[in-house]
Amino acid sequence: MQLDFSPEDEEFRTAARTWLAGNVPQQTSPHEGQAARDYATDWLARCHRDGWAGIAWPADYGGRGLSPERLVIWYEEYVRARAPSVLDCTFVALNHAGPTLIACGTDEQKAFHLPRIVSGRSIWCQGFSEPNSGSDLASLSTSAVIDGDVLVVNGQKIWSSYADIADFQELLIRTDSTSKRHKGLSWVICDMKAPGITVRPIENMAGVCHFAEVFYDDVRIPLSNVVGDLNDGWRVAMTTLGFERKTAAMGLQLDLSVRIEDLIARADAAPGSATAERLGLLRAQAAALRAMTWRTLFREPATVFDGSLVRLRFAELAQHIHRLAMDILGPDALLMSQPTHDYLEAYSETIAGGTAEIQRNIIAERILGLPRE
Amino acid sequence: MTCNLNRSEDQRQILDAAASMLDADFDVSRDLAADRDRMAKIAEFGAFSLALDEQSGGAGFTLVEEALLHVQFGRHIISTHSIAAPIAARLAAESELIDLVGDAVAGGVLCGGGGRLIDGANARFALVFAPDRLQLIDIAKTTVVANNPGFGHFVPITDVAFDEDAIVATSDSRHLLDIAALLVSAQLLGIAEATRDLAVSYAGVRRQFGKPIGAFQAIKHHCANMAIGAEMLSAQLDMAAIALRDGRDDATFQVAALRLLAPQVALENARLCIQIHGGMGFSAEADAHRFLKQAHVLRLIGDAAPILDLESPMAPYKPRLGG
Numbered sequence: 182m183q184l185d186f187s188p189e190d191e192e193f194r195t196a197a198r199t200w201l202a203g204n205v206p207q208q209t210s211p212h213e214g215q216a217a218r219d220y221a222t223d224w225l226a227r228c229h230r231d232g233w234a235g236i237a238w239p240a241d242y243g244g245r246g247l248s249p250e251r252l253v254i255w256y257e258e259y260v261r262a263r264a265p266s267v268l269d270c271t272f273v274a275l276n277h278a279g280p281t282l283i284a285c286g287t288d289e290q291k292a293f294h295l296p297r298i299v300s301g302r303s304i305w306c307q308g309f310s311e312p313n314s315g316s317d318l319a320s321l322s323t324s325a326v327i328d329g330d331v332l333v334v335n336g337q338k339i340w341s342s343y344a345d346i347a348d349f350q351e352l353l354i355r356t357d358s359t360s361k362r363h364k365g366l367s368w369v370i371c372d373m374k375a376p377g378i379t380v381r382p383i384e385n386m387a388g389v390c391h392f393a394e395v396f397y398d399d400v401r402i403p404l405s406n407v408v409g410d411l412n413d414g415w416r417v418a419m420t421t422l423g424f425e426r427k428t429a430a431m432g433l434q435l436d437l438s439v440r441i442e443d444l445i446a447r448a449d450a451a452p453g454s455a456t457a458e459r460l461g462l463l464r465a466q467a468a469a470l471r472a473m474t475w476r477t478l479f480r481e482p483a484t485v486f487d488g489s490l491v492r493l494r495f496a497e498l499a500q501h502i503h504r505l506a507m508d509i510l511g512p513d514a515l516l517m518s519q520p521t522h523d524y525l526e527a528y529s530e531t532i533a534g535g536t537a538e539i540q541r542n543i544i545a546e547r548i549l550g551l552p553r554e
Numbered sequence: 555m556t557c558n559l560n561r562s563e564d565q566r567q568i569l570d571a572a573a574s575m576l577d578a579d580f581d582v583s584r585d586l587a588a589d590r591d592r593m594a595k596i597a598e599f600g601a602f603s604l605a606l607d608e609q610s611g612g613a614g615f616t617l618v619e620e621a622l623l624h625v626q627f628g629r630h631i632i633s634t635h636s637i638a639a640p641i642a643a644r645l646a647a648e649s650e651l652i653d654l655v656g657d658a659v660a661g662g663v664l665c666g667g668g669g670r671l672i673d674g675a676n677a678r679f680a681l682v683f684a685p686d687r688l689q690l691i692d693i694a695k696t697t698v699v700a701n702n703p704g705f706g707h708f709v710p711i712t713d714v715a716f717d718e719d720a721i722v723a724t725s726d727s728r729h730l731l732d733i734a735a736l737l738v739s740a741q742l743l744g745i746a747e748a749t750r751d752l753a754v755s756y757a758g759v760r761r762q763f764g765k766p767i768g769a770f771q772a773i774k775h776h777c778a779n780m781a782i783g784a785e786m787l788s789a790q791l792d793m794a795a796i797a798l799r800d801g802r803d804d805a806t807f808q809v810a811a812l813r814l815l816a817p818q819v820a821l822e823n824a825r826l827c828i829q830i831h832g833g834m835g836f837s838a839e840a841d842a843h844r845f846l847k848q849a850h851v852l853r854l855i856g857d858a859a860p861i862l863d864l865e866s867p868m869a870p871y872k873p874r875l876g877g
């Protein structure tokens with residue numbers, strides 16, 4: 182067992198640190214709308230120009246194909262340099278849609294979409310959840326019938342992040358009307374400018390509009406936009422499960438180690454005080470989350486579900502850190518500010534992308550082998 | 555690969571060998587009071603000198619293997635002698651008390667916080683833990699103030715008084731203190747893992763309302779929480795052990811984080827393990843309570859440096875935009 186970085190890795194670290202110091206934007210990102218999109222795409226385009234985009238993507242598809250050592254170096258330098266949050270409107274494309282196309286897409290799909298994604302020229306959203314299908318995703322009912330060489334889609338999606346500013350959507354729909362649950366679904370590329378699509382942004386509890394409802398009224402999508410086989414969409418949707426450990430989620434996890442340093446500096450707590458105790462504990466937990474993140478990169482996982490352990494630890498630690506930030510703010514906790522915004526946003530961590538309860542079910546059943554419900 | 559957190563073949567071998575020895579002779583249901591006579595078995599295995607250099611009678615393994623071995627000690631509720639012995643051996647070596655190294659390695663040492671000796675019968679030396687100092691004392695030169703059977707009849711406690719001439723060796727080496735904190739934490743991780751495994755296996759076989767209790771979500775989620783706690787601690791143990799072995803700048807920080815989390819996770823997992831066993835968990839005949847009690851013992855020894863006094867390896871380069 183070792184954690185050694187080669188001299189070449191250290192050169193890479195210096196190069197990353199230097200580039201970030203000279204290029205990280207001096208302003209924070211707007212929270213929503215076209216302004217948020219412009220900020221995110223400008224940043225990604227700048228990364229791309231200098232060879233820092235798609236760092237985990239294979240070189241064949243315009244990425245850097247970095248080793249796990251360099252991924253961790255990059256993200257640690259990234260968060261310590263205060264680069265923009267990785268969880269912006271480019272996240273789905275870079276970390277989910279792109280890798281899914283790389284794994285399951287046709288040559289045409291890859292040739293068209295991947296260069297646009299990695300250079301910040303196209304934004305994607307995810308259309309999986311529906312009003313009646315959240316945790317129970319496989320019950321979804323938005324469906325399509327085949328008309329010649331197009332799919333005609335009708336139905337509704339909800340909570341689709343950045344749908345209002347996205348160019349494309351990874352859309353999971355029922356393409357076999359006789360099918361039940363996981364069978365008979367397809368993963369399709371939906372052009373968000375197609376006729377029949379209506380997007381209604383929804384304000385979240387932080388007072389920001391970054392997710393939306395999407396309505397489909399006879400939306401025509403070419404069959405050539407199906408990724409993987411028709412009616413095999415569940416498998417396609419699950420392919421990225423193994424890839425997840427190399428995504429930018431690592432950047433979010435590592436960022437908690439920086440956030441707790443900010444709090445320690447801001448709180449200036451008296452040694453031995455209750456606040457100091459809480460800061461110390463959260464600092465230790467952030468260090469351990471970092472260790473868990475390293476482990477996902479440098480150790481063979483026992484199961485493909487191991488990511489749930491880290492993911493849930495991250496989500497709950499994030500909430501605890503932001504909660505302490507509110508306590509430290511005192512009466513300023515009532516003001517609109519970056520820390521209060523971040524606190525409110527953190528409530529989504531145990532809901533989005535699989536709730537904490539569902540993650541615990543997965544850990545108990547898939548990792549520990551307890552009986553299914 | 556320049557970074558690799560998989561166990562090596564050598565590591566697996568030594569750990570497997572230790573597991574066979576412990577499974578054979580140190581079943582968690584055993585009479586713990588009889589252990590005092592059996593510590594020699596563990597000493598013979600080389601456990602207390604594993605990471606000493608070969609000159610001092612060691613096996614030339616490193617702190618990483620030693621820490622992993624102590625995880626297994628935790629799983630088997632081995633007496634705190636197992637922590638005192640390798641620390642005392644180092645202390646004796648550091649103080650050039652070479653003839654003492656042999657005694658210390660043989661396991662004739664125990665732990666005490668201040669003058670409170672844990673599991674003191676028959677021991678010749680005691681290791682005294684203070685936040686920033688370790689001392690080896692000669693028990694023959696102490697006077698007994700009080701004897702107590704120990705909480706829940708777990709481990710006998712002897713309060714002793716002693717003065718300067720009982721002190722054989724002293725060290726305020728941060729490295730040695732960090733090693734003690736690492737080994738204590740490793741044993742606490744062993745408790746966290748063993749209680750997780752015990753709870754999960756009971757949840758799979760105990761049936762109520764016509765199904766295994768593990769099919770109920772309340773039980774599932776307790777088990778998931780135990781798994782998360784153990785995984786977190788285990789990842790941090792690797793990080794801290796490697797940092798300490800390699801003399802990295804952040805070693806003391808990593809150990810401090812580990813040592814702060816270890817008792818919390820161990821006590822919480824032990825609590826859940828008792829709860830999942832129902833009435834059986836509360837009985838002295840089941841093993842769950844033993845893990846809880848051992849965690850309470852361990853958390854009183856081998857303190858790390860206060861974490862807020864240290865520098866984080868993830869310090870930001872500039873203030874956060876927008877506060």
Ligand SMILES: Cc1cc2nc3c(=O)[nH]c(=O)nc-3n(C[C@H](O)[C@H](O)[C@H](O)COP(=O)(O)OP(=O)(O)OC[C@H]3O[C@@H](n4cnc5c(N)ncnc54)[C@H](O)[C@@H]3O)c2cc1C
Pocket residue numbers: 306307308309310312314315316317339340341342343392529532533534535536537538539542771
């Ligand atoms: C900020 C944010 C962004 C999102 N972005 C997207 C996106 O881009 N695309 C997209 O498709 N979706 C997105 N989602 C939706 C997200 O995936 C769902 O909210 C999530 O899967 C939960 O579904 P639900 O909201 O319908 O809650 P429900 O499934 O209705 O759950 C309600 C409660 O019941 C609990 N529950 C449900 N089933 C079980 C069970 N079997 N056992 C125990 N408890 C259970 C849940 O844990 C939860 O506490 C986003 C959500 C948020 C908050």
